[in-house]
Amino acid sequence: MYPADLKYTKDHEWIKIQENGTALVGITHYAQEALGDVVFVDLPEVGDNLALGDEFGTVESVKTVSELFAPASGTVTELNVGLTDHPEYVNEDPYGKGWMLKFQLTGAIPSDLLDAIAYEALVGSESH
Amino acid sequence: MSEIKKTPLNAAHRTLGAKMVDFGGWDMPVQYPAGILAEHEAVRTKAGLFDVSHMGELRVVGKDALNYLQYLTPNDVASLSIGQVHYTAFLYENGTFVDDLLIYKEAEEEYLLVVNAGNIEKDFHWALEHTKGFDVQVTNESDATAEVALQGPLSEQILRPLCDLALGEMGYYYFRHGKVAGVPALISRTGYTGEDGFEVYVVAEAAEKIWHAILDAGAPLGLIPTGLGARNTLRLECRMSLYGHEINDTTNALEAGLGWIVKLNKDADFIGKKALALAKAQGLERKVVGFKTTEKRDIARDGMSVVKDGERIGYVTSGGPCLTVGANIGLAYVPTGMAAVGGKLQIDIRGRAVEAEIIPTPFYKRKK
Numbered sequence: 001m002y003p004a005d006l007k008y009t010k011d012h013e014w015i016k017i018q019e020n021g022t023a024l025v026g027i028t029h030y031a032q033e034a035l036g037d038v039v040f041v042d043l044p045e046v047g048d049n050l051a052l053g054d055e056f057g058t059v060e061s062v063k064t065v066s067e068l069f070a071p072a073s074g075t076v077t078e079l080n081v082g083l084t085d086h087p088e089y090v091n092e093d094p095y096g097k098g099w100m101l102k103f104q105l106t107g108a109i110p111s112d113l114l115d116a117i118a119y120e121a122l123v124g125s126e127s128h
Numbered sequence: 129m130s131e132i133k134k135t136p137l138n139a140a141h142r143t144l145g146a147k148m149v150d151f152g153g154w155d156m157p158v159q160y161p162a163g164i165l166a167e168h169e170a171v172r173t174k175a176g177l178f179d180v181s182h183m184g185e186l187r188v189v190g191k192d193a194l195n196y197l198q199y200l201t202p203n204d205v206a207s208l209s210i211g212q213v214h215y216t217a218f219l220y221e222n223g224t225f226v227d228d229l230l231i232y233k234e235a236e237e238e239y240l241l242v243v244n245a246g247n248i249e250k251d252f253h254w255a256l257e258h259t260k261g262f263d264v265q266v267t268n269e270s271d272a273t274a275e276v277a278l279q280g281p282l283s284e285q286i287l288r289p290l291c292d293l294a295l296g297e298m299g300y301y302y303f304r305h306g307k308v309a310g311v312p313a314l315i316s317r318t319g320y321t322g323e324d325g326f327e328v329y330v331v332a333e334a335a336e337k338i339w340h341a342i343l344d345a346g347a348p349l350g351l352i353p354t355g356l357g358a359r360n361t362l363r364l365e366c367r368m369s370l371y372g373h374e375i376n377d378t379t380n381a382l383e384a385g386l387g388w389i390v391k392l393n394k395d396a397d398f399i400g401k402k403a404l405a406l407a408k409a410q411g412l413e414r415k416v417v418g419f420k421t422t423e424k425r426d427i428a429r430d431g432m433s434v435v436k437d438g439e440r441i442g443y444v445t446s447g448g449p450c451l452t453v454g455a456n457i458g459l460a461y462v463p464t465g466m467a468a469v470g471g472k473l474q475i476d477i478r479g480r481a482v483e484a485e486i487i488p489t490p491f492y493k494r495k496k
Contacts, residue, residue: 062448
């Protein structure tokens with residue numbers, strides 16, 4: 001449920017840092033399960049600059065809404081436009097078809113990102 | 129914090145893979161693995177089964193039961209026949225809500241009151257406090273009673289083979305005592321989803337038996353277990369009030385749009401009558417309206433402000449995606465002068481002033 005090649009944040013996002021200095025971002029299995037059926041994902045524009053920790057969007061589910069926070073600093077290069085018509089991808093495939101945006105890292109990779117084992121321990125302690 | 133309460137079906141929910149949440153101090157299923165969208169759809173097109181055992185049951189018995197309830201509640205209890213149910217409330221002197229509830233007339237001197245889970249203790253005390261001068265006994269049967277709600281167009285077809293009553297003859301908001309899967313039960317044609325359906329009350333010990341019997345009988349027809357998440361989206365589409373949202377101790381019964389349960393003309397005096405008669409004569413300052421927003425991203429949520437020129441002039445009481453109608457909808461308190469259908473509102477959604485249009489309610493109505 002928490003792929004080993006991803007890094008995770010305490011805000012329940014995942015980030016996949018690629019060799020060319022770009023990164024993909026989405027929300028974790030734990031987050032999508034907590035939200036329930038996702039009905040809309042509000043994302044920034046291509047070209048927007050995000051600083052680490054910035055709120056960059058929201059995920060609306062049937063029962064609630066949750067903010068998205070930038071897991072690193074960077075410039076948005078691509079959005080997952082497929083989510084416009086298929087927000088349910090976030091529930092069905094949070095690390096695949098449910099990715100949200102791609103950005104070009106502009107700063108250092110934050111040191112407090114969690115690996116899969118540490119993240120699983122975190123969510124294990126949050127759920128009953 | 130007191131310990132979280134559990135219904136007799138708690139283990140059954142966990143076995144079914146439900147996601148459990150703390151709902152007003154109760155450990156309740158918000159959804160099952162199907163998810164809220166699928167559960168909502170099941171109730172609109174086939175059927176869903178809800179555990180509503182957290183609801184409270186108060187029994188009023190005695191020579192003065194009718195007069196007592198006429199005083200305690202605004203609807204006209206004298207108009208109920210034995211075997212009939214109506215929607216009503218406990219109001220404070222100022223016309224705001226202690227709670228909303230159903231009254232079942234069991235016999236000439238016996239009534240069953242079904243109240244909200246989070247208000248059981250408050251309601252029981254409220255009822256006891258007002259027995260002075262009336263020959264009645266009020267007992268709290270909540271812990272001993274389980275309740276399930278079978279809701280959806282196939283409800284009668286599912287329940288019929290399990291039940292010894294002629295369900296086809298039972299009208300909306302009527303009830304009878306009979307058996308479900310061999311278990312003595314009170315069965316009413318009531319619900320909180322806007323669909324046809326039944327609510328079944330049994331002793332707590334029999335909850336699992338009827339839960340499984342109904343689920344097994346209905347599964348081939350598409351019945352699935354449904355949680356509080358779907359219960360909320362379903363009731364919102366039908367513009368049914370939810371305590372803590374549209375109604376609470378700061379909202380009066382008229383502005384909440386529940387004037388139809390306030391029988392100012394009934395013979396008896398009742399708690400809240402004077403204040404509501406005055407409020408009606410003076411005109412209401414605000415009202416609950418239904419609204420929709422156009423853009424997919426603009427989903428209003430409980431507590432958001434209705435604004436005008438940057439000032440908060442009202443607030444959203446319930447909001448979310450309307451799953452059957454396919455727009456984002458909500459309910460809000462707004463000044464009466466702005467409450468006409470077709471009017472435009474602005475709602476502050478996380479710092480953006482989003483335009484909403486006031487539309488007629490209910491948002492969804494089943495075809496008869």
